[in-house]
Amino acid sequence: MSAESVVRVPEDILAEKVRRHLLSAGAQPHDADETTRALMHASRHGVDSHGVRLAPYYVGKIRAGRIRTAPHRVLTSTGPCTAVLDADHGLAHAASYMAMQKAMDCARVSGIGAVGVRNSNHFGAAGAYAIEAAPRGLLGLATCNAEALVSLFGGKHAFHGTNPFAFAAPVPGRKPWLMDMATSSVPFNRVMLYRALGIPLPYGVAVDAAGETTCDAQKATCLHPLGGPEFGFKGAALAGLATLLSAVLTGAAFDPEIVPDSDPRSKEIPGNIGHFFLAINPQHFVGQAGYETAIARYVSAVETATPVDPARPTLVPGDREWAEAERRRATGIPVDPDTARALLI
Amino acid sequence: MSAESVVRVPEDILAEKVRRHLLSAGAQPHDADETTRALMHASRHGVDSHGVRLAPYYVGKIRAGRIRTAPHRVLTSTGPCTAVLDADHGLAHAASYMAMQKAMDCARVSGIGAVGVRNSNHFGAAGAYAIEAAPRGLLGLATCNAEALVSLFGGKHAFHGTNPFAFAAPVPGRKPWLMDMATSSVPFNRVMLYRALGIPLPYGVAVDAAGETTCDAQKATCLHPLGGPEFGFKGAALAGLATLLSAVLTGAAFDPEIVPDSDPRSKEIPGNIGHFFLAINPQHFVGQAGYETAIARYVSAVETATPVDPARPTLVPGDREWAEAERRRATGIPVDPDTARALLI
Numbered sequence: 001m002s003a004e005s006v007v008r009v010p011e012d013i014l015a016e017k018v019r020r021h022l023l024s025a026g027a028q029p030h031d032a033d034e035t036t037r038a039l040m041h042a043s044r045h046g047v048d049s050h051g052v053r054l055a056p057y058y059v060g061k062i063r064a065g066r067i068r069t070a071p072h073r074v075l076t077s078t079g080p081c082t083a084v085l086d087a088d089h090g091l092a093h094a095a096s097y098m099a100m101q102k103a104m105d106c107a108r109v110s111g112i113g114a115v116g117v118r119n120s121n122h123f124g125a126a127g128a129y130a131i132e133a134a135p136r137g138l139l140g141l142a143t144c145n146a147e148a149l150v151s152l153f154g155g156k157h158a159f160h161g162t163n164p165f166a167f168a169a170p171v172p173g174r175k176p177w178l179m180d181m182a183t184s185s186v187p188f189n190r191v192m193l194y195r196a197l198g199i200p201l202p203y204g205v206a207v208d209a210a211g212e213t214t215c216d217a218q219k220a221t222c223l224h225p226l227g228g229p230e231f232g233f234k235g236a237a238l239a240g241l242a243t244l245l246s247a248v249l250t251g252a253a254f255d256p257e258i259v260p261d262s263d264p265r266s267k268e269i270p271g272n273i274g275h276f277f278l279a280i281n282p283q284h285f286v287g288q289a290g291y292e293t294a295i296a297r298y299v300s301a302v303e304t305a306t307p308v309d310p311a312r313p314t315l316v317p318g319d320r321e322w323a324e325a326e327r328r329r330a331t332g333i334p335v336d337p338d339t340a341r342a343l344l345i
Numbered sequence: 346m347s348a349e350s351v352v353r354v355p356e357d358i359l360a361e362k363v364r365r366h367l368l369s370a371g372a373q374p375h376d377a378d379e380t381t382r383a384l385m386h387a388s389r390h391g392v393d394s395h396g397v398r399l400a401p402y403y404v405g406k407i408r409a410g411r412i413r414t415a416p417h418r419v420l421t422s423t424g425p426c427t428a429v430l431d432a433d434h435g436l437a438h439a440a441s442y443m444a445m446q447k448a449m450d451c452a453r454v455s456g457i458g459a460v461g462v463r464n465s466n467h468f469g470a471a472g473a474y475a476i477e478a479a480p481r482g483l484l485g486l487a488t489c490n491a492e493a494l495v496s497l498f499g500g501k502h503a504f505h506g507t508n509p510f511a512f513a514a515p516v517p518g519r520k521p522w523l524m525d526m527a528t529s530s531v532p533f534n535r536v537m538l539y540r541a542l543g544i545p546l547p548y549g550v551a552v553d554a555a556g557e558t559t560c561d562a563q564k565a566t567c568l569h570p571l572g573g574p575e576f577g578f579k580g581a582a583l584a585g586l587a588t589l590l591s592a593v594l595t596g597a598a599f600d601p602e603i604v605p606d607s608d609p610r611s612k613e614i615p616g617n618i619g620h621f622f623l624a625i626n627p628q629h630f631v632g633q634a635g636y637e638t639a640i641a642r643y644v645s646a647v648e649t650a651t652p653v654d655p656a657r658p659t660l661v662p663g664d665r666e667w668a669e670a671e672r673r674r675a676t677g678i679p680v681d682p683d684t685a686r687a688l689l690i
Contacts, residue, residue: 078456078629078630079425079426079455079456079457079629080424080425080426080455080456081424081425081426081455081456081457082455082456082457082626082629082630084629084630084631110424110425110426110427111423111424111425111426111427111459112424112426112427112457112459114456114457114625116630116631118631139589139594152647152650152659153659153660154652154653154654154657154658154659154660155650155651155652155653155659156650156651156652156653157650157651159646159647159650159659167582167586167589169589169593177585177589179582179583179585179586181578181579181582185572185575185576185579186576202575205576210653211651211652211653212653226571226572226576226579226580227530227571227572230530230547231530231531231571233526233660233662234526234530234571235571236662237512237524237526237662238524238583240522240524240647240662241512241524243643244484244512244514244522244640244643247639247643248514248631248636248639248640248643249484249625249627249630249631249636249639250630250631251630251631251632251635251639254639254642254643254646256646280459280594281427282594284423284424284427284429285423285427285429285461285594285595285596286429286461286463286593286594286595286596287596290596291593291594294592294593294594294596294599295589295593297599298588298589298592298593298599301504301599301601302497302504302585305497305500305501305502305504306500306501306502306556307499307500307501307556308499308500308501308555308556308557309499312499313499314497314498314499314500314504315498315499315578317578317581317582317585
């Protein structure tokens with residue numbers, strides 16, 4: 001986004017615009033609220049790829065009949081600490097918050113909770129759900145699979161999605177520890193951005209049609225898994241782990257089976273993306289006081305570690321995002337022209 | 346290991362030698378069995394860094410009084426799906442198998458099980474424990490923290506351990522899906538090997554005393570997290586996740602607090618390494634039949650994906666290890682001269 005083409009919108013106004021945009025497409029009020037909540041989490045924290053720019057994308061899928069506006073979500077407890085949710089092809093955000101809530105309810109009573117979701121859709125930023133655990137004194141994990149954009153290690157074509165893992169842990173008197181990362185080095189829209197800007201990609205993030213590493217954004221057809229051409233077997237295994245938990249364990253489609261939006265069949269075949277949520281209660285492990293002491297000590301050690309560049313302290317995961325949220329609270333959230341046209345007029 | 350200096354020993358003979366070596370240092374029979382089991386898992390599958398060469402290392406720690414031969418391990422259930430184990434500074438392998446067994450018992454009855462371990466020691470290869478879940482029809486995860494060898498992203502000195510994640514999933518009629526990976530690109534003993542061989546390191550795996558990326562094995566002081574100088578914030582977050590689960594959640598020491606063996610204080614201060622084990626029962630999610638169909642379909646898709654090099658098919662995580670185990674069953678397990686001197690004479 002170049003500075004001149006971007007408008008900056010206060011958070012509450014932008015959230016209301018997103019909500020109205022979703023309602024105008026027929027989303028039910030609760031679903032519109034939950035989708036807005038997830039998109040605003042990302043936009044607030046600077047993760048614009050998973051922020052409000054997705055609202056018109058979801059609306060397009062609603063209008064094409066690929067996301068249902070009146071889903072019949074069925075949450076089934078399967079034990080004291082487990083449940084499955086059939087999301088019935090509705091907006092994924094309400095389903096994901098519901099599943100995360102169930103995982104947290106289990107964890108509060110019984111120490112841990114795991115909920116798998118099937119028949120769902122793109123859920124935005126995984127961190128939006130993991131972070132729910134922190135204010136409740138729990139640790140939270142969220143993962144999902146997605147349409148194929150990342151090669152296997154030594155594979156020629158896209159196989160896994162960018163399959164993220166998000167994990168949040170509460171820290172007393174401080175913003176939570178929050179990891180939210182794709183299992184590729186970069187998201188595919190980074191490739192698109194570099195292509196538009198005409199600049200070379202970093203080494204080892206993308207492959208060309210022959211499956212070879214390329215730094216030419218024009219030639220990149222899909223992404224390397226994290227670790228690149230040398231150590232990408234690690235990123236590929238992590239992407240596979242996301243698929244095992246989100247799809248194989250839940251009954252969702254696995255990544256190469258997910259019909260991409262670009263495929264005309266996507267109109268007829270409903271998406272069946274899977275998610276997996278986990279919540280852990282420290283009271284059932286080291287105990288509340290022991291946890292609070294330990295996490296504070298650990299986070300403090302990260303913050304005070306000696307940096308290579310004295311001007312750039314080592315960061316606790318999430319700190320970059322919390323700082324960006326602070327800035328955006330003051331200056332508004334940047335909205336690109338296409339999204340502004342869809343949401344703000 | 347050069348070919349002429351290595352002896353090859355049949356698996357059962359080697360296992361007995363390891364067991365006797367541990368017994369000779371005073372390890373109790375059950376503990377010697379379990380340590381042998383874990384080391385043989387690694388040696389059998391080609392992970393020599395975590396195999397029988399560790400037996401003399403553990404014996405050294407027993408003789409120095411840093412590993413207790415008569416630990417009083419206390420396993421405390423804290424709910425239907427959770428438990429904590431105080432390993433009382435004994436050999437970590439018996440404690441880890443005990444904790445994994447408890448997690449699996451919880452998962453079999455209640456769908457999921459999570460067990461945290463504190464006051465433990467180096468447990469060898471994480472995969473040795475995760476893999477236990479597969480023949481029982483469960484998915485298994487094992488992780489631990491370890492002494493500081495890996496820098497933070499932008500950090501000058503070692504902070505996290507090589508903190509591995511292992512995950513295993515059963516596949517009907519086939520060897521399990523098995524990931525077992527450090528959250529650095531390479532283990533530190535790879536740096537030592539390259540130093541001995543006088544060859545340059547791959548780019549982006551190690552840092553020098555100034556915290557800068559180096560390919561000079563002589564100058565490398567610690568490792569980059571997975572992702573290297575560009576994307577190492579991902580590997581560092583994963584290493585942090587291992588520490589959160591294994592140490593912060595359990596009451597173990599976190600990585601920079603673990604007194605390395607090289608420190609004279611290590612004689613007086615017992616190690617307090619932590620582990621975390623998780624088992625998941627597919628019957629409480631998609632169901633047994635649904636799981637078996639899905640994992641078979643997923644694994645088959647990985648195996649039949651188009652490789653870049655037709656001579657090198659894309660591999661399911663673990664397949665390289667199963668193939669190596671097959672070879673070693675025929676040819677014996679290679680033992681380096683130092684280890685042979687300790688174990689075989």
